[in-house]
Amino acid sequence: MKIKETITRLAALLLACATLDARAVDAVIFDRAASSADLRREYSKALLLQVMERTVPEFGPYTIEYADIHMERPRLLAALKDGKLINVTAYPADAKWLKSLRAVPVPTDMGLxxxxxxxxxxxxxxxxxxxxxxxxxxxxxxxxxxxxxxxxxxxxxxxxxxxxxxxxxxxxxxxxxxxxxxxxxxxxxxxxxxxxxxxxxxxxxxxxxxxxDNIPSMFFVSPKNPQLYKRIRAGMEALLKDGTLERFVLEHHRSYLQRAKLCNRRRIDLPNKDIDPAMLARKELWLDPFNPRHGFCPK
The missing domain is CATH 3.40.190.10 (Periplasmic binding protein-like II)
Structure with a gap:
């Protein structure tokens, strides 16, 4: 009886551990592009992968899947609130999204x-x-x-x-x-x-x-996934702190900034009343393409 009882308890323990491991996997469902010619999502997908990899030691394994269909902003917002068809996206921030979803307060492209x-x-x-x-x-x-x-x-x-x-x-x-x-x-x-x-x-x-226009693109996470939000925020802050985020932004956009020739252009500033002033005040969040150290403008 003791041997049988021990085996039964061991089996129950193994089953509990397996269940715990399954629950520990952070499952991301990201949004789908409008078409194969729509490349707007490629950068944020690559960045999200960096974030999830960086946070494996602290948060454990993860999976990334994609929504079955493309959704425009109103439907996407509703789906993110629900958290079943999709639970993460990266989009320019507006007041409704900032209020309804969990916004990671680090711009994905440092404001580019x-x-x-x-x-x-x-x-x-x-x-x-x-x-x-x-x-x-x-x-x-x-x-x-x-x-x-x-x-x-x-x-x-x-x-x-x-x-x-x-x-x-x-x-x-x-x-x-x-x-x-x-x-x-x-x-x-x-x-x-x-x-x-x-x-x-x-x-x-x-x-x-x-x-x-001071409209940052940010990762938005469903309010139904607080642990996933915590993970993505921790990952973005870590990438920001050690300079990885800036290097990643420049690696993906340097050629575009060179082609843009921003320093030869006339600039119009469009104030944004919806962004938290504290976020705008964090200078380390924003890449200044006019800073000579980046090499896009003359010293």
Missing amino acids: QSWRISLIDSKNQDRMRKLVLPEGLKEMTAGVGSVWVTRASLHDNGFHYVTGSNYIGLFDMLIAGRFDYFPRGVNEIFQEYDLRKQAYPQLAVEDSVVLH
């Missing part, structure tokens, strides 16, 4: 996406160069997604815009003349241009203006 230059029809290049700023740009019309945070920033700062219902359609709208310029993050515009320049021969990168 908030430096915006525009895709235009090449016939408008000379006109853009001659604008008196900011008044001249306010007389023109920007194109933006109907639920994008950029729309609120343009509205709050007195710029005209038209909206498109989806990301891919905005490129067609630009070429059709529905709006004059399409502001894009410096981290994404050159991939978009390179992918589409053959299909749209008149597409061009505007070369004289940069908007700075």
Whole structure:
């Protein structure tokens, strides 16, 4: 009886340990891109992998899967609240998301996406160069997604815009003349241009203006996954502290910053009332592309 009882208890202990190990695995479900031509998610996916790997010693194993379908912002927010179809994404921050989800307070790209230059029809290049700023740009019309945070920033700062219902359609709208310029993050515009320049021969990168809207991209975690939030926040802070995050940002974006030639552009600042001033005050969170030490601007 004692031998049988010992075996039974051992089996129960092994089963409990197996169950505990299964529960200890942090399961990430990340959002899916709009299409194979939409490369906006690639950087944040690579960064998330770095975060999860960095935190293995403290938090244990993990898995990363992807949502079955692409979701635009309203549906994505609802799914993140629920935490079943998706539990992590990286997106520009707005007031509703900051209130409803757990936002990791370290910008994923150290603020690079908030430096915006525009895709235009090449016939408008000379006109853009001659604008008196900011008044001249306010007389023109920007194109933006109907639920994008950029729309609120343009509205709050007195710029005209038209909206498109989806990301891919905005490129067609630009070429059709529905709006004059399409502001894009410096981290994404050159991939978009390179992918589409053959299909749209008149597409061009505007070369004289940069908007700075202070909208950080952040990891957002479902409130149903507090442990996952704790892990991603710890990982981002660790990458920031030892300089890995800055090196990672520059490794992925150096060529884009070189092509952007920000120091040759006229700058328009668009204040953002939704971001915690304490976050803006943490200078180590933000990569300044104008700092000569990065080599993009002359000393």
